Amino acid sequence: MAEVSSTAANPSLEEFVLTCLREQGGLDVANLEVRVRHHIAYLEGSVPNLRQKRLAGETAAQVEGIRGVVNRLRIAPSPLVDDESLKRRVIRALARNPKLEAGKVSADVINGVVHLGGFVSTAAEKRLAEEEAWAAPGVRHVINRIDVLSQEIKSELQIAGQILQGLSQCLGLDLSKVTVEVVDGTAHLKGVVPNDYLRSAAEELTRWTPSIGEVVNELQVLAWPGTRSDLQPERARPSSQGCRLDTETLCTQSALASQSQGPAPEWRGDTVASKATRQ
Secondary structure: OOOOOOOOEOHHHHHHHHHHHHHHOOOOOOOEEEEEEOOEEEEEEEEOOHHHHHHHHHHHHOOOOOOEEEEOOEEOOOOOOOHHHHHHHHHHHHHOOOOOOOOOEEEEEEOOEEEEEEEEOOHHHHHHHHHHHHHOOOOOEEEEOOEEOOOOOOOHHHHHHHHHHHHHHHHOOOOOOEEEEEEOOEEEEEEEEOOHHHHHHHHHHHHOOOOOOEEEEEEEEOOOOHHHHHHOOOOOOOOOOOOOOOHHHHHHHHHHHHHHHOOOOOOOOOOHHHOEOOO
16 A cells, blocks of 8 residues: 655655556556655655666656656565476466456466566467466566457558557557658667667567567657646557547557657756666
């Protein structure tokens, strides 16, 4: 539960941050606490692995109203779980996600390492399966060998729209600040994202998309000062909302944004307080 203790605290913002962390889907928040002081989020408690610590910091940094994050989470590995029990946990986690079609994704566990196989229709589903596997207590690592199979031929416009859909659904990126263009099997990513984690995740998600052979990642990482809230990206959408936007509409919006965007702004000066602390 979020801790509330001083007059400088912001209880409603603390609950909002905690809600976003719960909705992220890939985090074990049972031993995680959030305090907000003067729009700085302090994350305390413990998570099972370094990946979840980093993800918690990145997620909190995207919440509207948060200007900086101090990540004090400790790494407390889950007790050892035998492979068969862990496999059952992962399979249950995959089954409870309504966006993953039952029976198409398989999971095996060897020495605490989860091996995902099978096939899905989109890169977004592949990433969702990996996030669900990571959230199972006791997982040491995840190897994702799920194949993304497309049963229909799509135009470059449709492929770009599908990529945008995944960036929105899985990463919570603000599509008004990101554009995707596909030319002869090469995807060009442009715009701004709030941190390196999302820049790398966007490229990985794009590479998983069928018909994409190469990715040119020109996304720029810009941390936002509190006075530039208009450039702050949207928080990740709750998992219950999904992403049912029309892909051609998304791509058209992206193309228009690309034409009007011009060079990405460059922020200077002291922005240390606005960056998530990475430990």
